Each structure stands twice: as C-alpha cells, then as structure tokens.
Amino acid sequence: MSDDTAAHAQLRGVTRVYPGGVHAPPVHALGPLDLDIAPGEFFSVVGPSGCGKSTLLDVLAGLSPPTAGSIRFEGKPVAGAVPDGVGVVFQEDASFPWLTVHDNVAFGLRRAGMDTAETARRVDYAIGFMGLADFAAAYPAQLSGGMRQRVCIARTLVLRPRLILLDEPFGALDQQTRLLMGDELLRLWRETGATVLLITHALDEAAMLSDRVGVMSARPGCFIDLVETGWARERDSRIVSDPAFGAITARLWSSLRTESMKAIGRE
C-alpha cells in the first residue's frame, strides 16, 4: 500500500490486554485501534482517565508488546525495543534524584558516547530552552514537580528524536505556564520538524497545539473521533481567541462527555 510508507508511525489493529495476576482478571486496556501519524504532524490524544492513553504510548514506543496488531515506525516494524529516533517523556516523574539537572539532561548523550563539547552545547541549549538555566547544578529534590517534568522533557529533547511522545508533560503546571510551555513546544516542533504525539487531559491544550486530535473512548480505548484543526504551522497560544478554537474545543467535549461519564461509572 502506498499510504503505508507515507505514515511516520502506523498502528494496525493494535490491542493491548494486560495479563491478569493470581487475584486479578486480565485488563483489556486498548484497541483494536488503527492510526497513521504523518511525518511532521502534531497529533494529540485526549480521553477519559484510565482509557489506555499511556498504554498506547508504551506500545507505540516499543516499551510493551501489543497483544495483537502491528506497529511501524518509519516503515520498520516496532518490536521489543524502542527504535532509534523515538523519544519519550513519561507521565510520572522520571528525573534521576542522584544526578544534577545538568547530568540528568546529559544522561542520554553521554551513554551514546557523544563528544563532550557537543554534549555540553546541546545540554546547555536544552536547559535554557526549558527555563532551567539557573538550576543546572541543582538536584531534582530541590525543584518543584513542574520543574522536574521540564528536566525530563529536556533529557528527551537533547536526543533530537524524530518522533516525540509526550505523556501529559504539563500535568504538574499551572494554566499560564502550561500555555507558555505549549508555545515553546510549538516552536520546538517547527524548528526540528519532528513528529509529535502529545497525550493530554486538557482539551484546550489539544485544540490549540495540534494539527489533529484523536478522541479516545472509555477503556478499552479506541478512537471515536479524529478532529482536524486546520491551524497554520505558524501558530501560538493567541489562537485561543480565534472563533474556530471554541468550535474545536466544543466538538472535543461533546465527543468526550459520554465517554468520561462511562469512565467514572455513570452511564
């Protein structure tokens, strides 16, 4: 198929069932689900809590195997390992408490054996980009939750991934900072030409940042709506005053409302 090669990341019939334990039944968390993300696309996923968003990210990144279905990244199957060119920012705080901010951010580059001058240049840039310049020598314990999350974003960005997967990266931030970080993310996306998959629980964030938003059903998560925003590539948080922004957010909410009620057990 011709469209197979066009997609940067492609999921076909992807399903994930967590095997049960001694006292726990198996959990059907995701799918079956099809998705094509175009090269350079900014794709967001919204969905009720527990619908399988983080599971989708794990499977797409090659961190956990799909129970059924196939995943391709840049045309090559993803199986058992994170492909080169994929960077992930996790939902949980994943900063290493035994390393300074600088060493946290440099972690991946040092492991990859990059020379020190280039490492220092990239790390300093990423730290500055994330607004952490004054905290390069600090340890994560001395930072706020939102700052720690920014350390993790910087640690992934320095790897220069071609596909960036972000799992609620701004969850610990206040609304104002969140909008500004959104602008920074858009700038980064434009500068690097990377493909972005952003998981978020904020509908306005999804509406403002994305080329396309996937709305997921309650567990097992499937896409029940795919919304094209039609924004120009040059955009920032000021589009929240655009009338189209309200219309997009309203459509996301109407798709999500029943699913969110299902997710909290009020059908």
Added chain:
Amino acid sequence: MTRAGRIFWTRCAVIGGPVALLEAACRLRWISPLVIIPPSEMVAAMVSLLGTEEVLASVGQTFSTVAIAFVAAVVLGFVLGAVIHGLPRLRRAIDPLLASYYSVPFFVFYPLLVALFGLNALPLIAIGFIFALPAMLIATLLGLDRVPRVFRKVARMHRLGWARTATLVILPAALPNLFQGIKLALAYAFIGVIAGEFILSSGGLGYAIAYAYESFENRTMYGLMLFVLLSAIVTNGLLYAWEARQQRRRGRG
C-alpha cells in the same frame, strides 16, 4: 550559636553528663571499684592495653573476623537479594522465612558450628555472616522494589543494555536502601563475632573480655569493653557520615 553547634553541645552533655556522674560516684566510693572502675581509669586502662602485643593481636583477630563476615554478608546478601528479586515465585515462598529470621536465637547453633568447623575463626565468621546476611538481603529486596518502574522505561528509551541499566540506573536508585543494609550488616557482624568469642573461642576481644571477667581483672575488662564500644561507634559513625554525604548530594541532607 549555630544549629549544628547547639546539637554538638547537647550531644556532649547527653553523653558527658552520665559519664561525669559515674566518675563522681566511683571516686566517692558510692560504687565499689570491684564492680565498676571510674571512666577515667577505663580510658587509661584502654590506652595501656592497646600498647601490649597480646591485646593488639586480639584486636587484629576480631577485626579481621568481623571484616570477613561483613564483606561476605554484604556481597552475598546483595547477590542473593538481586536473584530473589528476579524470581517472584521463590520470593513469595521465602518471604515469611525472611520476616521471622531475626526471631530465631541463632547463638544456640553456635556450639554446633564449633563442632562442625573446629575451634578456630571459621565458626565465628559463620555466626557473624549468618547474623548479617539477611539484613543485607532484605535491604536489597526493598531497594530494588522501590526503584520506580518508570526508571526502567527511561533506561529502555535510552536503549541501555542489561549491564548499563543495572549500574547506571537500578543501582544508584536503590543505593539509599543498600546503605541501610550495609550499616546493619556491619553492626550485626560485629555483634555476632564478639558474642561468639564470648561464648566459646580461643582468642579475640570477646574472649579476652570473658577471660578478664572470670579472673576478676576489672581494669582489663573495662578497658577492653570501652574499646569495643568506641570501635563500634567510630565505624558506624564513618558509615553514617558517608551516607549523609551521599544524601546531601541528592539534596535531602
């Protein structure tokens, strides 16, 4: 005065007060010198004893026994802990055994160890090791349990192999718990060896103290006891300082 200074002086008062009181009680003959000698004499006795070859030999014997038991317990406790952590079935099976381990009075087996190995350093190393091993093993299990799952995912995202994941991510993440295990293992190895020497042996500090006790040599007995006490405090203090330095680096000092 700074906070650290206040803490220091408070600590001195807490320790020094009772010592001064004991000194006075002994000097004023409220306590007979046949029971307890004044602390100042204990210090003098300790210093002069440490000048004798005989005592130095005992110290060397005990310390090397403790060191062997301690290192063996830390290394094997860590390795066993790591292996058991990777085998959840085995772990479920032995969890209750580990939990009740320290309720067993192991010293009743000490004569058996002597019968098995003979009256030499081996049964002492064995008792110190048996005593210290589970502390390290349990601390290793706990430490590995507490490594957040997301850290392993970060390691996989950076496409680290097994060995680099272990040394660069898992080990540093588990380190605070491993420290606890190391500290406990040292204390237990020390207790095990000294107590073993006390019960049945032909040398070492514990033996020397028991011997002095039986021959009514109060000065020797208290001098040696003070030395054992100070050794334990100093080694533990060193480990404590080392740990505090690591923690400060993590910003939680």
